[in-house]
Amino acid sequence: MPDSLGPRLKVGVVLPSTNTSAQPEMESLRPHHVTNHTGRMLIGDDSMVDEPGFDHVMHSIRRSTVPAIESVVSCNPDGVVIGVSPESYWDGPDSHAHVLASLTEAAGGRPVIMSPDAIKAALDVYQARRVAVITPYLPVGDDSVSRFFKDSGYDVVRIQGLGVSSPARISHVSEAQLRDTVRDIDGPDIEAIVQVGTNVAMTRLAAVAETWLDKPVISNNTVLYWHALRTLGITDHVHGHGSLLSEH
Structure with missing residues (x-):
């Protein structure tokens, strides 16, 4: 039997605990019978004004990402959106494939959607x-x-x-x-x-x-959710949120 509220798709979303924008925005983008399920990376609201501070935030994100993914996959989502940007860009394109592979493993082989x-x-x-x-x-x-x-x-x-x-x-x-x-x-x-x-x-x-x-x-939130829907087989054109979701 499929999930009663999300029979078409269940999307796992992993966010920093400080993030209060991505969850409500992604909720507004859901097609009918698609549900979102959010896990939180526990981080502090630390300074990002210089490189040591930014590095500390990055370390907190890296330390908490896998536990957050594991907390979400227990509800058996069809894929997992990684709703954090710095991890995607900090070490450059050459490291992206390695990061993606590591997070995919944590997600039990499910598709993982990242910003790049x-x-x-x-x-x-x-x-x-x-x-x-x-x-x-x-x-x-x-x-x-x-x-x-x-x-x-x-x-x-x-x-x-x-x-x-x-x-x-x-x-x-x-x-x-x-x-x-x-x-x-x-x-x-x-x-x-x-x-x-x-x-x-x-x-x-x-x-x-x-x-x-x-x-x-x-x-960022629209493109992540759009790519998650298309990757996971939902082709609905969702109107009112820009051309990406309504036309592509």
């Missing part, structure tokens, strides 16, 4: 290579994200960090600040705007921004 693969899939759909990137970080984090995109073959025309000093404070970024940032980094030389950082609540603003920029605006 989701964003690549979306940019391939849009045939976009020249990008502007929004991050929640200070320069210590921006540099790693920019380097990852460049090493992955993208032309990072502009990157702008929102300057947030700790993981929990990322959720305090307002839509007005995001709107102004989108306007600042856009230009005729940009094919797509990509936002990283799953605690940035940008799903709604990204969908609206596409209507006045006439180009893809990819929010």
Whole structure:
């Protein structure tokens, strides 16, 4: 017998304990008879203003990711979304396959969805290579994200960090600040705007921004959930959340 509330799909989602944006945003993206099941990586709201602080946050995430995955897979989800960005970018593209393999093993062989693969899939759909990137970080984090995109073959025309000093404070970024940032980094030389950082609540603003920029605006939580649905066999076009979910 299938799960009574999620007979089509059960999605495991693993998030830092400081993250208050990804869970409600991903809930808003669910098609009918798809359910989300969230596990938490226990981390502190530590400073990210310099490299030692960022390294400490990274260490906390790495230490707590596998236990969080194990807490989710006991409900037997069809796949697991890793809803954290720094782990995806900090050590560069060469380490990504190793990280993915390790987390897939922790998930009992189930498909694991991470930001680099989701964003690549979306940019391939849009045939976009020249990008502007929004991050929640200070320069210590921006540099790693920019380097990852460049090493992955993208032309990072502009990157702008929102300057947030700790993981929990990322959720305090307002839509007005995001709107102004989108306007600042856009230009005729940009094919797509990509936002990283799953605690940035940008799903709604990204969908609206596409209507006045006439180009893809990819929010981290939307692209992760879209890639999870498509990877796990759900092809529904979900409307009201941007072109990625409604058209692809």
